[in-house]
Amino acid sequence: MNTQTINDIAQAEQGTSLWKDAWLRLRKNHLAVFGLVTLVLFIVIALLTPWIAPYSYQAQNLELGASPPSAAHWLGTDIFGRDLMTQIMYGGRISLAVGFVATTVALLIGVTWGAVAGYVGGRADAVMMRLVDILYALPFMIFIVLLTVVFGRNMLLLFLAIGAVEWLTMARIMRGQVQSLRQQEFVEAAISLGLSPATLIRRHLVPNALGPIIVYTTLTIPNVMLLEAFLSFLGLGIQPPQTSWGLLISYGAETMEEYPWLLIFPGLALTLTLFSLNFLGDGLRDALDVRGAKD
Amino acid sequence: MQPIISRFLLVVAAVILLAACSGGETNVASGNRLGILHFGNGSEPQGLDPHVVTGVPENKIIRALFEGLAVKNPYTLEPEPGVAQSWDISEDGRVITFHINPEAKWSNGDPMRASDYVWSWQRLLSPALGGEYAYMLYPLANAQAFHKGEITDFNEVGVKALDDHTLQVTLDERTPYFIQLMDHYSTFAVHPPTIEKFGKATDRYTPWTRVENIVSNGAFRLKKWELNRRIELEKSDTYWDRDKVRLNGIIYYPTENVVSEERMFRVGQLHYTNSVPLGKIPVYKEMPDSPYMQEPYLGTYYYLLNTLVPPTDNLNVRKALSMAVDRDKLNATVLKGTNISAYSITPPDTLGYYPPRLFSYDPERARALLAEAGYPDGKGWPGLELTYNTSEDHRKIAVALQQMWKDVLNIEVTLTNQEWKVYLDSITNMHFQIARRGWIGDYVDPNNFLDLFLTGGGNNNTGFADPRYDEMILKKAPRAVTKEERFAVFHEAETLLMEQMPIIPVYTYTSKHLIHPSVQGLPPNLMDSLNLKYVWLEDIEQATETDD
Numbered sequence: 001m002n003t004q005t006i007n008d009i010a011q012a013e014q015g016t017s018l019w020k021d022a023w024l025r026l027r028k029n030h031l032a033v034f035g036l037v038t039l040v041l042f043i044v045i046a047l048l049t050p051w052i053a054p055y056s057y058q059a060q061n062l063e064l065g066a067s068p069p070s071a072a073h074w075l076g077t078d079i080f081g082r083d084l085m086t087q088i089m090y091g092g093r094i095s096l097a098v099g100f101v102a103t104t105v106a107l108l109i110g111v112t113w114g115a116v117a118g119y120v121g122g123r124a125d126a127v128m129m130r131l132v133d134i135l136y137a138l139p140f141m142i143f144i145v146l147l148t149v150v151f152g153r154n155m156l157l158l159f160l161a162i163g164a165v166e167w168l169t170m171a172r173i174m175r176g177q178v179q180s181l182r183q184q185e186f187v188e189a190a191i192s193l194g195l196s197p198a199t200l201i202r203r204h205l206v207p208n209a210l211g212p213i214i215v216y217t218t219l220t221i222p223n224v225m226l227l228e229a230f231l232s233f234l235g236l237g238i239q240p241p242q243t244s245w246g247l248l249i250s251y252g253a254e255t256m257e258e259y260p261w262l263l264i265f266p267g268l269a270l271t272l273t274l275f276s277l278n279f280l281g282d283g284l285r286d287a288l289d290v291r292g293a294k295d
Numbered sequence: 296m297q298p299i300i301s302r303f304l305l306v307v308a309a310v311i312l313l314a315a316c317s318g319g320e321t322n323v324a325s326g327n328r329l330g331i332l333h334f335g336n337g338s339e340p341q342g343l344d345p346h347v348v349t350g351v352p353e354n355k356i357i358r359a360l361f362e363g364l365a366v367k368n369p370y371t372l373e374p375e376p377g378v379a380q381s382w383d384i385s386e387d388g389r390v391i392t393f394h395i396n397p398e399a400k401w402s403n404g405d406p407m408r409a410s411d412y413v414w415s416w417q418r419l420l421s422p423a424l425g426g427e428y429a430y431m432l433y434p435l436a437n438a439q440a441f442h443k444g445e446i447t448d449f450n451e452v453g454v455k456a457l458d459d460h461t462l463q464v465t466l467d468e469r470t471p472y473f474i475q476l477m478d479h480y481s482t483f484a485v486h487p488p489t490i491e492k493f494g495k496a497t498d499r500y501t502p503w504t505r506v507e508n509i510v511s512n513g514a515f516r517l518k519k520w521e522l523n524r525r526i527e528l529e530k531s532d533t534y535w536d537r538d539k540v541r542l543n544g545i546i547y548y549p550t551e552n553v554v555s556e557e558r559m560f561r562v563g564q565l566h567y568t569n570s571v572p573l574g575k576i577p578v579y580k581e582m583p584d585s586p587y588m589q590e591p592y593l594g595t596y597y598y599l600l601n602t603l604v605p606p607t608d609n610l611n612v613r614k615a616l617s618m619a620v621d622r623d624k625l626n627a628t629v630l631k632g633t634n635i636s637a638y639s640i641t642p643p644d645t646l647g648y649y650p651p652r653l654f655s656y657d658p659e660r661a662r663a664l665l666a667e668a669g670y671p672d673g674k675g676w677p678g679l680e681l682t683y684n685t686s687e688d689h690r691k692i693a694v695a696l697q698q699m700w701k702d703v704l705n706i707e708v709t710l711t712n713q714e715w716k717v718y719l720d721s722i723t724n725m726h727f728q729i730a731r732r733g734w735i736g737d738y739v740d741p742n743n744f745l746d747l748f749l750t751g752g753g754n755n756n757t758g759f760a761d762p763r764y765d766e767m768i769l770k771k772a773p774r775a776v777t778k779e780e781r782f783a784v785f786h787e788a789e790t791l792l793m794e795q796m797p798i799i800p801v802y803t804y805t806s807k808h809l810i811h812p813s814v815q816g817l818p819p820n821l822m823d824s825l826n827l828k829y830v831w832l833e834d835i836e837q838a839t840e841t842d843d
Binding site for chain 1: 572574624625693695698701710
């Protein structure tokens, strides 16, 4: 047997690795690809905004006021004569950042907490989940208000604060998943092979619970974006002249009969992002479902 | 675009109206038939006790339920007989004798007595009641001392019932606006036995104002109160001037959201709106036979400057900030031309008084002043925080000013919005650098605006303190004999005030309402003061038919 054939065999086996397989399946899902492309596009635009924005986001032109879309202002202007496209681009930076950072925080805490509670079980589980119940019972607004009062107004802190209250549901879902997975033979097999709990959770439990987690993540991101808008409206989030999609929409909604474009375009941007996230989430869930047929 | 939208709006309105008509009679139509006024009243009243509440929505209900000794004529704003059929003023202006109308009755049939007023004013001035408007009666001799608890014998206060129908009032100083105060709800009489039935005189929020308990003396009486839905009033049959009252009833609606209030008006649910959304005003202005009514209003919108903390403790900074604000432009654009630019605290033409104007929009001068203060072209600027209470319209103005300061002075100002009660706290404790403020006149007199800035005044909130100013407002003005003399003192004082620029005046208010064409007898006036006794409803369609 020469070395060539051995390599061939190895390559053939590598070709069916879990992640590559998932990627192949994802690529076949057109909606998911559309979602991925849109999201990447939005993120790239958000990153490049300071260099590519057509106007300054602060400069007002009060005489112009609210004007409908035109050649000079593709998406029109707001009541201060500021270019709406620029506003949406800058708003996107904040909304996307808040969406991803806060969700990542929620994801990290929630998944770890839930997985540990579900895996260890017994008294530790009871204590950990009662803690979650207690936090659930606290009105989260008061919690965030307290955080901002104690630490002052700081954007990163706002992201973290939102993340810190959004992880509870994630923890419950994760725990439920892990509890049901624990009863399965492959986990018992892994335990009997002597895997450490940490490795077991990382290698077997979390990947198997990815489906519901991804779906819930795609639901958390829009939630978080709306929460940011709400907090900003109360004066606890970001302040003018900075803006976000949520704020643009809440301002636009108030004048939707007179200046409909102020609601439509920010709304479109947010909707498009949310749809993309959902499509991508759906696609990822199908693609990563290790229990699905592997053919 | 604008005309297209307005046409679109009209079509929408027409469709909704048609739908509403086919679905049954609108409030306006049934109201016109039955003589019932449907009234958008801003928000749900805090309560109906005239000595306890403080807001504008409460005012509009209380003034229909109760009546003062003298009332403002809605056309001229001059006092005319209310509960008192006449009054005499002594030579030196310090003793006023009210003659109470023998026909004046409470809604339970009891006659009104002079002693009811003595009892009611004692209630308002009692420290235990904590009435926010107790200072309205401070012109009375010894009233302030009684309210502060320095004296405890109410007989020393300058109000006496000579007999059942004669009330004698003694003042500290000549107070030309005292008769006007009799139309402020805090000076109204309440029915002593009713209040005593439900607690002590000084208990707040006892059940005496409930529908089944309340006894009032105005042109209307309370018929029904559905919390957060509607408050119904019906014509009172014990009111002394009942023959003149033409409405059979009034229904007040809490309409906190101006956008939905405007929609209610459009579908014929309201005769009268409390406000109009800014964005809709241009559309309404263009309409033929527009229901939009806009009138000067005795109030000023301004920003407080904290003169005790840097950088606003520097007079040049304060002047620079004020001069960098292009009020005319703000008014023409963001405010849709609905207000009047203001350069001082007192609204122009307050009883014929015009405030001094010491400055204008002047970017060059503003920059020079800022440089003098040590921040040439904004260099070294320590930053500034502007506080406002959460509201769409306040935000718009703040954002526009923020950019004007940036453009003219090249300085950064950050905005902070706070919920109403938090904001009031910040203002009272002076935890701000710049803060939004508005003041609506309680009576038509420059004094009502100028006494805000007395040293340590409860609504001063700027740290402005000048003994010469206090002297002029408290001593010189009340002693002036003629109106001209008095106004000259006010003018001098106001000049002194604005030279120190403890505030940035922005605009003089206008009142804005949508009023259905069937509503008659509701003349516009400076106080936005309603006397619903004079209002009647005319069915426009029927009127045109008879004309033909």
